[in-house]
Amino acid sequence: MTGMELFWTWVAAFLTLSIYSFLYKDNPFYKFAEHLVVGVSVGYIFTINWHQGLHPYLFNPLAASWEHPYNLLRVIPLILGLLFLLRISRKYNWLSRFTIALVMGIGCGTAIPPTIETRIIQQTKASMINIIDQPSLWAGFCAVTILVGTISTLIYFFFSKEHKGILGGTARLGIVFLMVGFGASFGYTVMARISLLIGRLNFLINDWVIGTWNFIAG
């Protein structure tokens, strides 16, 4: 570890401990780190977007428009983008509607076919499999369980008719599947949160404490 690396490790450790100090109670160290990251983050996004987004998509093509006049067409999205920024103006924010409408139209139009294909057709197709073709009786049972679970879950979310009789029973079965699904999600969520803690404590122990010790010990 070089002296500069050690310096940055201490900066990172100080900020990590500042955030953890919130566990005791809110304090100036936490507030400092919280405000610092907002500024750093927005500054970072702005700079990356400028160099990696606007430069290749807008500035460079417009600068080359003498050779490629077709590039001048990019002035149109530039104007539309600037209109979008008027969203923060009280007087002229209605002008941003043109841009929002265009982007929403493009987004919706491009999303509808793949959404239907990905989330509805392919998922339905995956549930409708031939039980006889299954490699084992157990696999067949699992396939039927998935089919029953999918249908009953969908029925649980079907509110146009009162959940009574067969519909009510199926919806109740849907709740069973949903609870198991949510339980799985919760189990995984615990794992995710602990993983993040492990990452930070691993940094404090190995990079900061042991790293500093190794630097001093030479």
Place this chain on the structure above:
Amino acid sequence: MMRRQVPLLICFVAGIVMLSQNFIPPLTWVYQQALEWARIISAIALFIGLISLVRVHTMKLKRKAANYRYSYVTLFALCYMIIAGFLTKYGLFVKLHAGCDTGSAWEWIVTALEKALNFQEIFLNVQIPIQATMFSLLAFYIASAAFRAFKARTFEATLLLIAAMIVMLGRVPLGQMIPGVKEITVWILDVPNTAAKRGIMIGVGLGMASTSLKIMLGIERTYLGMKD
């Protein structure tokens, strides 16, 4: 007319053209152009975050609102990061180094400045530690919440609790040492979990497709700030 109907018409036409390009090959050029334009608009739209942040914090400073002094930290960090990003990108330090005598005090200053304004290092050692630590705080709160509130009060809650505990055990090496736990975990995830999530997914898919259609047809217009 200009404020209401025209935006709705733009949305409808853009949506129909994008939808049709899947079936009408000559529209591919329009589609490619639209993607390019929308990407440029997205890049410019990101400025709104910067403008809002500066506005909020300068207002706080002007009004001397509660904890207003921390706004200096935010604004300073913002400027520092932008300056660091531009200096690094445009190779200013390379030029400064070229003009320095080896071993001179000036070279030492330039080197120190270069290191303090290293855009990537600031990101790695300031932004990552703070953001990652903030999210890691949730580990403490989720443990505390599970202890205090996760009770087997009803059949459904018991089911959720059992599934959660099995998955928690089955995804870590220590739990996998218990015979059968790994297999049951895999079954829970592969079968009932898949069924439940698939049901939700199909429902959400239907919702997304219908909402997209409603937006295109101008039935749903709240995104434009219109109530009716």
Place this chain on the structure above:
Amino acid sequence: MKFLFFLLQMDRRIVFVLVALAVVAPLIMPLNLPIVVGDKVRRLYDAIDQLPARSRPVLVSVDYDPSTVPELQPMTLAVLRHCFSKEIPVIVTTMFPTGAGLARDAMETVAKEYPNLSYGTDYAYMGYKPGYSLVILGIGENFQATYPSDGYGTPSSKLPILKNVKNYDDIAIMVDFTASAAYEVWIMFAHQKYGCKVGAGVTAVMASDAYPYLNSGQLEGLLGGLSGAAEYEKLIGAPGTATIGMDAQSIAHILIIVLIILGNVAYFATRRHREPAQTATPQQGGSA
């Protein structure tokens, strides 16, 4: 009974200390518990492993921000190491502006370990491009128009790795690392619209939601959370931070399970001894 009442009214900071100890102790004294590789991780490993050296590139998208680095960076590094060790060309990109630095850091970290491979020929960092789904769609139409330059500002036309990359047809497989639903957007557009194979590495929070896609074959494989990363590290024979963390993960999970059981035992055993009002709100103190 006193102990059970103590449990119900215990200061949450005691739980915080227990959680911290459960994580710190195994980090200082590792248990070296064995990692068992699951089939979802193996599927992604096999999909990459079967690619020949110098084949069509693998597209890796780093679609996460610093908040989930401890979970996702180890899996990104593991997949990159796998590709680099097999000399499979890699193109690294990101749809998140804050992912740009992470993608660059991951690629440069692994690249240092393989000095025989060169930038531009064997691997490339395309950086961030704004538009998210529009970029994913754009790659399907024209890669170089979507990425006119790489993340360092070098024109794409000067990168040999991109010479034969026109669209998804020229990508062997794309692997998305994300803490959001970004992998679904890749499935929706890159896979469903353009036929590109998609694999994913997601945070544990997202993992259970991805199973329907695995079942339907729309996802080639899945790395879920830190355990997914540790399993991949085991497959490539390069234990990293994920493997180190799995001991702590085990102990912390056991602690939380014990806490849940104790909480339930205390709640039900003391139910009759508490006032009706207390039964409804058995704990003191503020938020969880």
